[in-house]
Amino acid sequence: MIWRFILKRILWMVPFLFAVSVVAFLLIQAPPGDYLTTYIAKLGESNEVLDQASVENLRARFGLDQPLYVQYFKWVGNLVQGDFGMSFEWRQPVSDLVWGRMALTLMLSFATLLFTWAVAFPIGVYSAVRKYSVGDYIATTIGFIGLATPNFLLALILMYVGVVHFGSDVGGLFSNEYANAPWSWGKFVDLMQHLWLPVVVLGTSATASLIRIMRANLLDELNKPYVDTARAKGLSEFWLIMKYPVRVALNPFISTIGWVLPNLVSGAVVTAIVLSLPTAGPLMLQALLSQDMYLAGAFVLLLSSLTVIGMLISDILLVLLDPRVRYE
Amino acid sequence: MTDHPILTVDRLNVGFASRQGVMDVLHGVSFELHRGRTTCIVGESGSGKSVTARTILNMVPRPGIINGGRILFDPEGTGRPTVLTDLDPRGREIRAIRGGRIGMIFQEPMSSLSPVHTIGNQIVEAVRLHRDCSKAEAREIARDMLEQVEIPQPEKALDKYAFEYSGGMRQRAMIAMALSCHPDVLIADEPTTALDVTTQAEILDLMRKLQDELHMAIMFITHDMGVVAEIADQVVVMEKGHVVEQGGVEQIFTAPRHRYTRKLLGAVKRLEEPATEKRRPAKAAGPVLKVQDLALHFEKREGFLQRVTDTVRAVDGVSFTLHEGEALGIVGESGSGKTTVGRCIARVYDPQGGVMDYRGQDLMAAEGARLRESRREVRMIFQDPFASLNPRMTVKQLIAEPLIVNGLASGQALEDRVAKLLTDVGLDPGMMERYPHAFSGGQRQRIVVARAIALDPKVVIADEPTSALDVSIRTQVLDLLLKLQADLGLSFIFISHDMAVIRYFCDRVAVMFRGRIVEIGETEQIITDPQHPYTRALLSSVPIADPTLRGTRTRHRYHPETA
Numbered sequence: 001m002i003w004r005f006i007l008k009r010i011l012w013m014v015p016f017l018f019a020v021s022v023v024a025f026l027l028i029q030a031p032p033g034d035y036l037t038t039y040i041a042k043l044g045e046s047n048e049v050l051d052q053a054s055v056e057n058l059r060a061r062f063g064l065d066q067p068l069y070v071q072y073f074k075w076v077g078n079l080v081q082g083d084f085g086m087s088f089e090w091r092q093p094v095s096d097l098v099w100g101r102m103a104l105t106l107m108l109s110f111a112t113l114l115f116t117w118a119v120a121f122p123i124g125v126y127s128a129v130r131k132y133s134v135g136d137y138i139a140t141t142i143g144f145i146g147l148a149t150p151n152f153l154l155a156l157i158l159m160y161v162g163v164v165h166f167g168s169d170v171g172g173l174f175s176n177e178y179a180n181a182p183w184s185w186g187k188f189v190d191l192m193q194h195l196w197l198p199v200v201v202l203g204t205s206a207t208a209s210l211i212r213i214m215r216a217n218l219l220d221e222l223n224k225p226y227v228d229t230a231r232a233k234g235l236s237e238f239w240l241i242m243k244y245p246v247r248v249a250l251n252p253f254i255s256t257i258g259w260v261l262p263n264l265v266s267g268a269v270v271t272a273i274v275l276s277l278p279t280a281g282p283l284m285l286q287a288l289l290s291q292d293m294y295l296a297g298a299f300v301l302l303l304s305s306l307t308v309i310g311m312l313i314s315d316i317l318l319v320l321l322d323p324r325v326r327y328e
Numbered sequence: 329m330t331d332h333p334i335l336t337v338d339r340l341n342v343g344f345a346s347r348q349g350v351m352d353v354l355h356g357v358s359f360e361l362h363r364g365r366t367t368c369i370v371g372e373s374g375s376g377k378s379v380t381a382r383t384i385l386n387m388v389p390r391p392g393i394i395n396g397g398r399i400l401f402d403p404e405g406t407g408r409p410t411v412l413t414d415l416d417p418r419g420r421e422i423r424a425i426r427g428g429r430i431g432m433i434f435q436e437p438m439s440s441l442s443p444v445h446t447i448g449n450q451i452v453e454a455v456r457l458h459r460d461c462s463k464a465e466a467r468e469i470a471r472d473m474l475e476q477v478e479i480p481q482p483e484k485a486l487d488k489y490a491f492e493y494s495g496g497m498r499q500r501a502m503i504a505m506a507l508s509c510h511p512d513v514l515i516a517d518e519p520t521t522a523l524d525v526t527t528q529a530e531i532l533d534l535m536r537k538l539q540d541e542l543h544m545a546i547m548f549i550t551h552d553m554g555v556v557a558e559i560a561d562q563v564v565v566m567e568k569g570h571v572v573e574q575g576g577v578e579q580i581f582t583a584p585r586h587r588y589t590r591k592l593l594g595a596v597k598r599l600e601e602p603a604t605e606k607r608r609p610a611k612a613a614g615p616v617l618k619v620q621d622l623a624l625h626f627e628k629r630e631g632f633l634q635r636v637t638d639t640v641r642a643v644d645g646v647s648f649t650l651h652e653g654e655a656l657g658i659v660g661e662s663g664s665g666k667t668t669v670g671r672c673i674a675r676v677y678d679p680q681g682g683v684m685d686y687r688g689q690d691l692m693a694a695e696g697a698r699l700r701e702s703r704r705e706v707r708m709i710f711q712d713p714f715a716s717l718n719p720r721m722t723v724k725q726l727i728a729e730p731l732i733v734n735g736l737a738s739g740q741a742l743e744d745r746v747a748k749l750l751t752d753v754g755l756d757p758g759m760m761e762r763y764p765h766a767f768s769g770g771q772r773q774r775i776v777v778a779r780a781i782a783l784d785p786k787v788v789i790a791d792e793p794t795s796a797l798d799v800s801i802r803t804q805v806l807d808l809l810l811k812l813q814a815d816l817g818l819s820f821i822f823i824s825h826d827m828a829v830i831r832y833f834c835d836r837v838a839v840m841f842r843g844r845i846v847e848i849g850e851t852e853q854i855i856t857d858p859q860h861p862y863t864r865a866l867l868s869s870v871p872i873a874d875p876t877l878r879g880t881r882t883r884h885r886y887h888p889e890t891a
Contacts, residue, residue, distance in 0.1 A: 224439055225434050225435075225436050225439045225440040226439060226440055226441055226442045226443070228382075228387065228434060228440070229432075229434060229440045229441065229442075229502075229505075230442070231385075231387055231426070232385055232387065232426055232427060232431075232432040232434075232506075233426065233427035233453065233454045233457060233505070234423040234424060234425070234426035234427035234428055234454075234457050234458060235423070235427075235453070235457060236418070236423060237418050243445075244442050244445075247442075247444055247445075248442075248443065248444055321444070322443075322444055323443075323444060323489045323491075324443055324444070324489075324491060
């Protein structure tokens with residue numbers, strides 16, 4: 001039953017990813033012109049002029065003179081073999097550029113997700129069980145402030161506080177001496193020292209909304225008759241709440257995996273720029289601006305795949321956690 | 329009466345704290361429970377029965393507080409009882425008693441079990457809380473308990489979830505859980521109210537059997553005098569937080585002293601015969617709806633390839649004719665397909681076969697505008713007045729909605745129409761700006777009725793319209809429907825599992841079993857002289873509100889040869 005479900009979902013990913021690749025390709029092609037027009041404009045700024053013949057020459061070399069569908073199938077054909085093409089702007093294979101950034105992005109997303117859960121879960125449960133207590137009001141107030149504050153603003157404030165009051169090195173994920181060094185224990189420690197700031201900044205609004213969701217869900221469950229049944233069994237208050245209503249109210253938590261991944265990558269561009277994080281967001285923005293087709297395409301495709309995979313994971317977890325979903 | 333009470337409720341007072349101060353919901357309630365005997369607590373909703381039960385376990389629902397009286401628990405008969413009301417509601421002592429010495433069964437077997445844990449998990453947990461045993465031993469005990477409550481294949485049943493059980497099975501599992509630690513007292517809060525009569529009869533038999541085996545005291549909360557007559561030794565009648573009368577079951581039924589007890593009994597007695605004000609349809613009345621060979625099958629798909637493994641014939645060739653001004657009852661236990669028939673006629677479901685002829689119109693083929701038109705004339709009333717009214721709409725919006733959707737009235741005319749409808753169903757038009765939560769169950773059902781008749785329908789399909797209501801309210805709503813039937817010339821299809829209600833309201837009745845009509849005819853004739861064995865089995869399960877007749881009938885469940 002479960003295997004069937006998982007297999008079905010994985011099979012569905014194939015046509016879905018195909019559709020995503022088409023859309024990604026078309027989106028990148030949508031703005032007028034191509035990389036060369038941008039390139040020529042840039043050259044023009046420094047008073048260099050390319051003659052028509054060499055433009056055509058370049059265009060043919062990059063394959064930009066061929067019809068759209070030929071370009072698409074070439075791209076997809078190479079993708080299947082793991083070749084993401086060359087970045088026009090960086091003159092490097094796209095995969096070299098992308099993987100390092102994606103790895104850091106994933107790590108940052110995952111750390112933020114853990115932070116979000118670790119903070120939102122206990123506060124949300126507390127808020128619901130002690131409804132209208134002082135603690136609940138404090139959590140609610142902080143939650144609303146967290147929801148209402150733009151991330152980049154929070155980033156600026158925290159950076160200011162960090163630099164001025166603690167004299168710590170903020171911004172980026174690594175100190176200068178480690179930025180290009182190979183991985184070592186020292187680099188890891190350095191990363192951890194830098195990580196807290198972006199994690200807090202990126203996680204705040206998600207935490208705030210999760211607290212609200214957890215509270216609302218748990219409040220709905222707390223008065224259900226099965227809670228009374230558990231109480232009438234003689235279970236202690238703490239365990240009965242953890243085992244029954246919290247378990248049922250947990251579903252939205254699991255669902256967050258699905259949306260937290262793409263959200264962090266695409267929604268956090270501004271924050272990433274403010275904090276100068278070497279994540280995928282800023283590079284993708286730059287690639288899109290300069291119409292660096294293969295680089296941008298790779299990012300869009302990877303982000304979409306992450307979304308799909310995140311959804312798959314959360315759906316599978318949901319099925320494992322809630323037998324009612326399995327039954328359908 | 330040499331034995332002393334195992335549990336004494338002594339002048340118990342419970343109040344609900346609010347901004348205006350503390351409002352009492354229990355006013356000095358006193359009664360006793362004895363080993364081996366069943367005490368029924370009777371009263372309508374709001375009488376404080378459930379609060380009393382929860383207070384015994386020191387689980388007063390918030391914001392309730394115990395502000396007077398004591399509850400004494402003396403299982404060994406030592407004369408040195410534990411004062412339950414003095415214990416810390418979260419403390420170790422009361423938790424040892426909850427589930428261990430005093431077990432409890434709740435009303436809603438669906439929602440009283442956790443949806444995400446297996447039945448076995450929940451019973452094992454109860455066992456291990458109070459008995460010192462390993463997981464494997466606890467599972468063994470749980471298996472035995474399921475066997476004792478007559479659940480087939482108990483080993484397999486342990487690993488199932490509540491939603492895989494039928495209503496009756498869930499209640500059996502609840503009983504198994506409550507009894508798994510051999511409590512001295514069992515509190516059952518309306519344990520059979522949500523079940524149909526055949527299942528109810530089985531659960532009552534089961535509880536009596538287990539009481540004999542375990543020699544425990546049972547406190548049985550119900551609003552059904554028929555059930556009281558079946559199982560009670562002692563009866564405590566409650567009204568608005570007061571105990572108005574208590575005594576032996578014979579005395580309560582033969583010589584009720586209090587006005588309220590007499591009213592409760594009267595409401596039951598009235599339902600034992602057809603309504604006096606019932607106007608029979610004219611002999612020459614033509615048919616308004618002809619249904620022939622109606623069929624709807626649900627397919628269950630399973631396995632990797634989703635092959636159809638099982639077909640549930642929810643409606644399997646049902647035929648009947650509804651005459652103008654007639655009330656046709658459809659009776660049967662849950663799963664018999666009676667609700668599905670109603671929904672097919674309203675075209676909530678699309679039947680797969682058959683003919684539905686509504687005054688020359690083919691209801692089967694109706695689409696678009698034609699379907700909207702027929703839906704204007706064929707309306708539905710649903711079972712649960714709490715769930716079928718949108719809590720975010722005012723009464724005016726609720727009743728006006730069908731009028732607005734069909735473009736029949738607006739502005740002042742609309743308001744007048746709603747006011748008129750409210751008056752028709754016996755509600756004050758001044759209340760139309762209120763939201764449903766401000767109304768009681770009976771009043772809400774009146775609102776549902778007003779909404780149903782807003783479009784001057786010809787046929788009303790009423791799906792268990794009274795089963796969520798108290799007995800005295802039940803007759804009021806039925807009387808309202810009777811009045812509307814006479815005034816507006818309505819025809820009713822009245823779906824119910826309650827024979828008494830059918831007898832009171834319906835001219836003819838169709839008995840359904842597993843998607844088929846096994847018997848159809850005049851109500852009185854079917855009740856007094858049932859032909860089909862299933863009808864006889866169904867009638868034998870109906871509790872009779874007369875304790876002297878207890879045990880005079882042999883109950884049996886109908887098992888068709890094909891099953």
